[in-house]
Amino acid sequence: MNDCAFCRIVAGEAPATKVYEDDTLCAFLDIRPIARGHTLVVPKRHATELEDLDPETGAELFRAGHRLALAIRRGGLAADGANLILNDGTAAFQTVPHVHLHVVPRRHGDKLRFAAGFLLRRPHEPESTAAAIRTGLTVLDAETASAATELDIEQPGTGEGTAPR
Numbered sequence: 001m002n003d004c005a006f007c008r009i010v011a012g013e014a015p016a017t018k019v020y021e022d023d024t025l026c027a028f029l030d031i032r033p034i035a036r037g038h039t040l041v042v043p044k045r046h047a048t049e050l051e052d053l054d055p056e057t058g059a060e061l062f063r064a065g066h067r068l069a070l071a072i073r074r075g076g077l078a079a080d081g082a083n084l085i086l087n088d089g090t091a092a093f094q095t096v097p098h099v100h101l102h103v104v105p106r107r108h109g110d111k112l113r114f115a116a117g118f119l120l121r122r123p124h125e126p127e128s129t130a131a132a133i134r135t136g137l138t139v140l141d142a143e144t145a146s147a148a149t150e151l152d153i154e155q156p157g158t159g160e161g162t163a164p165r
Contacts, residue, residue, distance in 0.1 A: 006042045006098040017126040019133040024057060025064050029126050030102070035114060036124035037077045037105040037133060041065050047099045050088045058099075061086075065101045067140060068133065072105045075136025077129070079105035 008014035010026045019039055020027040030038040041064045047053040053061075062084070069082035085102040087094040106114065 004046055004098050005096055006040075006100060007046050010042065010044045017130045019130045020064065020068065020137060022064075024060050027064060027068060027103075029123075029130055031123065032121035033104075033124060034102075034121060035105050035110070037072050037079065037103075037129055039068055039072075039103040039133065041068065041101040041103065042098060048097045049094070050086075050099060053099050061099070061101050065103050067137070068103045071133050071136030071140055072103065073136065074139040075132040075134070077105055077132050077136075078107060080108045081106040 005014060009016040009028060016028040016031075018026060018028045020041075024044060025041055026044055027039050027041045030040050041061055043053060043057050043061060045057070047057070050058065065084045069084060072079045072082055083102070083104040083106060085104065086099070087102075088099075
């Protein structure tokens with residue numbers, strides 16, 4: 001095991017408030033958030049920069065970021081949008097040498113608060129924030145299941161479902 005802070009979080013050897021995890025990725029709250037709900041998505045397999053990351057894992061990273069951005073809107077954090085940011089290399093302000101995608105909640109009219117968040121970067125009730133994001137993920141799962149059910153319309157007399165055209 002290398003001395004990477006994010007690898008230690010993934011391995012459960014360092015504390016983090018996790019909001020999502022699967023076989024490939026781990027998402028947790030940033031310990032110095034710009035805004036409440038600021039989440040980092042990291043590949044479990046270490047990759048220092050994008051050059052070290054396989055394209056499929058990169059695609060999964062952004063799919064998870066997309067899903068988390070939607071969850072932040074639905075989970076009670078009152079977000080109106082999100083910034084998805086990936087700093088690739090120290091020249092691009094990457095401070096932890098492990099690829100990570102920032103999902104930063106945004107609200108209409110938050111420009112000054114957002115700017116202050118860059119300076120202050122303090123935690124915002126991590127447990128309730130993580131619970132709100134997990135709730136948003138549950139809502140998204142229910143919406144996806146509902147949409148799939150609506151698309152699976154049974155054809156009369158055949159007993160088979162088909163998607164409407």
